[in-house]
């Protein structure tokens with residue numbers, strides 16, 4: 425006896441950009457939580473947000489209190505815990521375990537909410553805890569960095585690092601909602617603010633040449649944290665990531681190619697070789713520059729285009745070099761990590777023009793060495 429049934433799931437991905445989310449008059453969070461049948465919620469706040477931003481744990485508690493006083497029927501906020509932010513949050517299972525323990529302590533059921541306010545790393549770790557408890561509790565992500573708003577929070581991935589490898593343990597799950605509030609960005613360090621724009625350069629190179637032109641024009645103002653020119657880039661980048669997930673036909677990455685991971689094979693390896701001291705966004709910037717230099721050398725990409733992309737990254741004050749690039753053997757092990765993560769044949773996305781790419785299945789060590797040399801200061 426054999427049964428082969430195909431089936432589809434009705435998935436919905438809701439992303440809202442709104443300033444001053446925790447202002448009592450702002451309805452966005454209320455509308456997301458109300459009418460959901462949930463009786464309870466627990467929240468986690470990135471320690472970096474908590475120490476720097478007025479919209480931290482207390483503001484969330486005050487917001488729930490104000491809604492209840494105004495007669496709005498919302499789930500009870502049972503706890504707000506501050507958890508470490510940054511890559512350290514992903515380097516062991518402490519945060520994941522903390523989330524799972526809190527779900528048990530507060531009788532969180534599958535209709536309850538886990539609200540996570542923080543950067544991409546903390547969202548990945550808290551999201552994994554929420555995905556594992558009861559096989560999936562509703563997750564509301566409130567990203568507080570440029571990179572989390574334009575990429576990480578849009579994803580349907582949660583994960584932590586193990587064995588020194590990025591995102592080795594993780595799970596796919598679509599969040600209940602993603603709520604982006606630009607006011608969080610005010611307290612972000614300049615380094616972390618700029619780091620998020622490497623993902624915008626990445627997706628512009630792959631999907632939207634006009635976005636690259638816009639960033640070339642606005643680079644100095646973005647690097648200087650001008651929020652009026654930065655936000656449209658963040659929103660467009662988020663939209664392109666969302667479109668890829670919802671319309672690209674492979675949200676749970678069953679194929680061998682992972683097209684949006686342009687520049688990421690070396691980025692993930694640089695992060696791990698550096699003991700996770702190079703922030704993801706900076707590693708992606710270096711990875712993009714390296715792949716452009718490589719693609720130019722094998723005749724895939726015109727020199728003008730390669731120079732353009734690298735110049736844009738530099739104009740955004742993003743790095744295009746790190747001494748660890750000289751560890752070619754270490755770097756090349758990143759190719760195998762990348763292949764192993766996706767399974768099947770090694771598949772790396774390389775640019776052929778701004779807005780066009782191709783999959784390649786091998787990379788030449790000697791060409792890579794020459795590409796690295798060309799980026800050295």
Ligand SMILES: NC(=O)c1ccc[n+]([C@@H]2O[C@H](COP(=O)([O-])OP(=O)(O)OC[C@H]3O[C@@H](n4cnc5c(N)ncnc54)[C@H](O)[C@@H]3O)[C@@H](O)[C@H]2O)c1
Pocket residue numbers: 470471472473476477508509510511514542543544545546548568569570571572575576577578579580581582583590608609610611612613616619620704705
């Ligand atoms: N799940 C996905 O699809 C996906 C996609 C892209 C990236 N990521 C992951 O995202 C992570 C990088 O995220 P990131 O760039 O947001 O950095 P991050 O989460 O490491 O945060 C950087 C620092 O900023 C602090 N911080 C966060 N918000 C702040 C604020 N508003 N004010 C002051 N400080 C604040 C944090 O505490 C941390 O110290 C990486 O682990 C990467 O792998 C995941």
Ligand SMILES: [Zn+2]
Pocket residue numbers: 575623688704708
């Ligand atoms: Zn990335």
